[in-house]
Amino acid sequence: MTRARVSLNLRFASHYRATSNTSSQSSLCFWLLLLLLHFSRSASSRATAAKVSAFIVFGDSTVDTGNNNFIPTIARANFPPYGRDFNGGVATGRFSNGRLVTDFISQAFGLPSTLPAYLDPSSTIDQLAKGVTFASGATGLDDLTAKFTSVIPLSQQLEYFEEYKARLEAAKGESVAKEIIAEAVYIFSIGTNDFILNYFTLPVRPVQYTPAEYVSYLVSLAEAAARDAYHLGARKFGLSGLPPFGCLPLSRTRNHREPGECNEEYNQLAMRFNAELQDTVTKLNGDLAGVLVVYIDIYSVLSDIVANPSDYGFENVAQGCCGTGLIETAVLCGLDEPLTCQDVDKYVFFDSAHPSEQLYRILADKILKSTAGAFL
Template sequence: MKGNKNMASMGSSGFLIIPWLLLAESAALFSAGVSSGKSTPAVFVFGDSILDTGNNNYLPTLSKCNFPPYGRNFPGGKPTGRFTDGKVISDLIAGDLGIKDLLPPYLDPNLGAQDLSTGVAFASAFLVTQASESIVELYKLGARKIGVFSTLVSGCVPEGRTVGGGEERKCAENFNELAKIYNGKLSFEMDYLNKQLPGVKMVFVDLFSPLLGIIKDPETYGFAVTKEGCCGTGYIEAAVLCNQLSPFTCANTSEYIFWDSVHPTEKANRILVSKVRDYINELL
């Protein structure tokens, strides 16, 4: 494996994303090649499959998606381990910041020193209950500007509707209520840490509300299908259940908010990133 993948090296990096957490370091800590106070030299991602750019390819897990039809709208139509048809949120944020178009997975054995200096994705399964402790550790490594992503509207993703939405496949409001409780506690914890950690700046980034807004008013954003994912029946298919043999996979991904039963399409991801751009700009 090329390069030195030591976590301590993040002390000189610029931007970190953790599962529903976005951490941006002061540009002053990474002065080489930085031309202005608001430049962001690197992006690092920690999270789950919503953010992952392919780490599960290198892990002993059945939760993989490095096979068609995943990635069919990715450059070259290549399945990369991203749980969508194209790019994920972490790719799009890195691109918006002008760092790189695609964020490579940290576990890729072909990564070089340049990849590590401009950012990689560590995203895979990560317990949100460890978020506070992890933020403190990253703070010790130099993170100072911290944004916290909320969880998504879990009761309205296709899988949530299948499990708890009844025959009409309504949003499972009990799941949404749990998500709201979680988001409230996470926001409260971030407020606490904001007061406890000297020199830190934290912003809570709400993804729940904008995604719910897209689901409630799909036509405004050019979507036609809200209750099912594109892959297979769209009810339960994700990871290995979404594959080349899955029947009924849609022909036009752009009509769908969700690619599979859990993960948004690249089109939906782009809209979400556009809606949280102001939060990100606050950190820079």
């Protein structure tokens, strides 16, 4: 081999070693960077998941997953056609054909896809630690509303929450229980029955309050309930406004001035309630240390769906899927099971007062995009 060729080979080998070392260092840096990104993302995911430890719900039939099954009341939904599209076609006590809005939101938070009812004896404390509903169909903010149908008043739901907290401490230890309670999201979905089943049906409250005064009275009860939960350790709240309940099929049927049309008097009261509730949300955020309270807007979403049903895939907004769709709910819906519609996804309401699973799915998606991100 010539001297020039040897020199060339030596220079090539020297260049190869230098390049190889640089390449190895670059490769090592690359894999270290990937590793750091992996752990960073894992830690971020764990932190995000940890921000919502459980989903805890208070309210009425819109969020009752079966508590009424275990109390002596006719306000139940544990029979067909309720639950026809739930897992296995089981009527769980949910006033719908399938899951509720809170089930969908819980799943989106990485928590259970179906929330257990607190009074269900089959629910273990490990299940309840990730989410639970204390809600009761046909109840209201006003305890008189609950008495009318013998269901669980909001005041009792808060007592159950206090009991739940003690059960958590016994099972998980005080520090773990305290963390679960503090990092949980609390939803209050309640108020419609106070008007439909109480104020516009019973003679007591109209004598005591004008409609506007009754709205203010109800909002004061919602504020008191949130403060009670806060003193028990709750810190993250979602207070749901009222829907345009004048457009429920039941309300349309009872609208004697314009039969079949939305009852605008009812809707005006819903809007007034919502405006005052938003003021209360601002007040709570200012008064309570370490609290996060958000207003959940149901009214505008449902109003748009009622006005533009085809945009959301619906065909019928004025009738429920069950029975004639005009008056049936709870036990009356069960009596008319043979008349239940075939394609429930075309209906905004499953019975004359409660949304279909498809509407709940849409509402959950809207809430997650507009409000729920505040808790993450």
